[in-house]
Amino acid sequence: MKVNVNPAKGMRDFLPLEKEIRDYVESSIINTYRQTGFELIETPVIENIENLIGSEGGENLKLIFKILKRGEKLDDFSRINITEKDLSDLGLRYDLTVPLSRFYCNNRAKLPSVFKSLQVGNVFRAERAQKGRYRSFKQCDIDIIGEKSSVAEIELITTTSKALSALNMDNFSIRINDRRILKDVILSCGFSESEFDNVCIILDKLDKIGITGIEQELNAKEYNSDSIKNLINALSKINENGTKSLKEYGVEGETIENIDYIINSVSELSEGKYKIKFDFTLVRGMGYYTGPIFEIEYEGLGYSIGGGGRYDKMIGKFIGEDIPAVGFSIGFERLVNQLIEENFKVPDLQKIVLLYESENKYVDVLKTANELRDKGYSVSVYEKAKKLGKQLSQFESFGYTGYALYSCEGTQIKEFESVKQ
């Protein structure tokens, strides 16, 4: 019987060379974050379904993988009006923020009053399968819980920047906005509370469709024409004058000071290596943001490689007491794809293949391998093939840096070049 040997739809197998790059990137990010005082925690990929469904995950709630109840918990199938709720008690997490909030509430007594969390893990979304879109992918999140002042935003932004620099990805810039600014400006232009969300969705497209495109889409939705005119004027004014123009639109002084403080502090700490700029059209999808929001853009890419913001109300949903929180997530898959695109090589790997012949004493071959390992090489032991040239070029393609032919009189390491000539 032949069976389907592909990974399930939207899932991926990682071969050694790609896995090596992924692991290198992951540990580089983790090292930077740990060195900056963030503490690695781990939460399970399976959560109680009500915690996932009760979160403000927007569109993601429709994409949850739900786990079938088991044995006695699984109701009799023959009864009428069975719903998904009768069938499922668990689900796979769709992000790392909801599990972090639950984790914090569960372990609060054992954590510092301001907790700097680092989480790296896979999340799952039952997206419609298409090229470059996966149903399981990795996220790297840092979050600061319990800090209401904007030192939290400054630390998250500068630390994430550090993680990118450590991977030599220096061509990035930060865009920052504030949910409260978005709201104040849009309402002061004449839109209603109920129109706010949809106006945001349109604004979010400025990069792609330009100001005239925005105007057309707003008109197509038949909003009040004065409101539209006001917003279009606001856009070009804010584009020109940045946060200085916000006062005219009823934005509170404290909110403006706050975002200016973040921008100025990050600028100073960046030492000119990257830019941070206010961008009124930055929106971000999740419903749970309450203050500053930010994204990282990498030069030449049409999408962000990371983003985050302040979500002061989410933890309160679990324990009935608001706890301030800010998070910044790196889109690991996009980062790795970009590095592979740029022909990234994992540094300092010394992978050697040691070849023996069937008449050699295997125990002695392994002893020689151990001696080479003690010298710092990664040594893989294989039987020599009849066609040595073909075998060696295969190992070269697997990322090996050299080879050695076992000899009881002394085994020498050679580079692959010497074979080809």
Add this chain to the structure above:
Amino acid sequence: MKVNVNPAKGMRDFLPLEKEIRDYVESSIINTYRQTGFELIETPVIENIENLIGSEGGENLKLIFKILKRGEKLDDFSRINITEKDLSDLGLRYDLTVPLSRFYCNNRAKLPSVFKSLQVGNVFRAERAQKGRYRSFKQCDIDIIGEKSSVAEIELITTTSKALSALNMDNFSIRINDRRILKDVILSCGFSESEFDNVCIILDKLDKIGITGIEQELNAKEYNSDSIKNLINALSKINENGTKSLKEYGVEGETIENIDYIINSVSELSEGKYKIKFDFTLVRGMGYYTGPIFEIEYEGLGYSIGGGGRYDKMIGKFIGEDIPAVGFSIGFERLVNQLIEENFKVPDLQKIVLLYESENKYVDVLKTANELRDKGYSVSVYEKAKKLGKQLSQFESFGYTGYALYSCEGTQIKEFESVKQ
């Protein structure tokens, strides 16, 4: 609204201190395995349900977490005779061997003809919840695929031993047996093929119930009394004379030579640091083993901390062509628990907390933190609390090794001891 903030049943949150130990152990194992030429790969936690159900996982098949179909794929609930099969198309893996077999078949053309695989990942089993038994746990597997000779067993056993030694867990020994030996001896005593599996299950208990216990259980099952007598005699004879006595029970000469070769080679390579011994009563649960099987025992523990064996027929189920394969799995959770029991500390951590006061300029505080990080410290920045002593002893309990009070005139690192006095 208050909600349940515990992890789902059988799942765990890992706090920073425990996570640090787990990560250290994991990377120590990975480093040893990589240095020995095993290649890290990754397979998804979600597999198509038919690949899981069609595997020979024994009791584990009853413990699969099944994922509910989504949207249009989910049949109308109101129709009659709905079965689990109508509701679920995906499942979570219960081990790493089944996914590896699928992976190998899927990627065979891109892998060396003998592939040395390393996989570390979580597996999921819907076990009945009880203390110390988890529904999600980590496994570390090395497998050699495509090697029919017993150099594969020798390499797996010596490499796994190396991984334990690298963690200073030197009080272990290896037990080895062969499925074919078990079968030949038991059948030659007079039991039938159909009785074989149940006799194995009883034999497996020798450690716990002794020879008289075995005899009682065999009698209770009402097997032929001559067969029982023969087997009890065989047990003490094999106990005394080891593999030398196997010929009398019709075990093939090649099988005996093969296991002797493995035992002698491993003994020589162990340099006297650990023991390997033949144990006729080693059985192991999985149905898919076809040759040598082995386990690691750690001194004083009542259970094994790793095990494996040869499974030459499993990959054939996927592609209709038998490919030889051997694997060795470390029980990561048991290993970590044992290390924590032994008061294991992660070496060489220099975790410092840098405390500032609200009147300090935050940007300058972060600059000082960066200077300390450049010197190799992990530095976490926190605002100084009113009760400094209490704050410091809290950070000490979180695993920090020292602290510094920010001063614009120069910041010094101090050990915690200096505060207590």
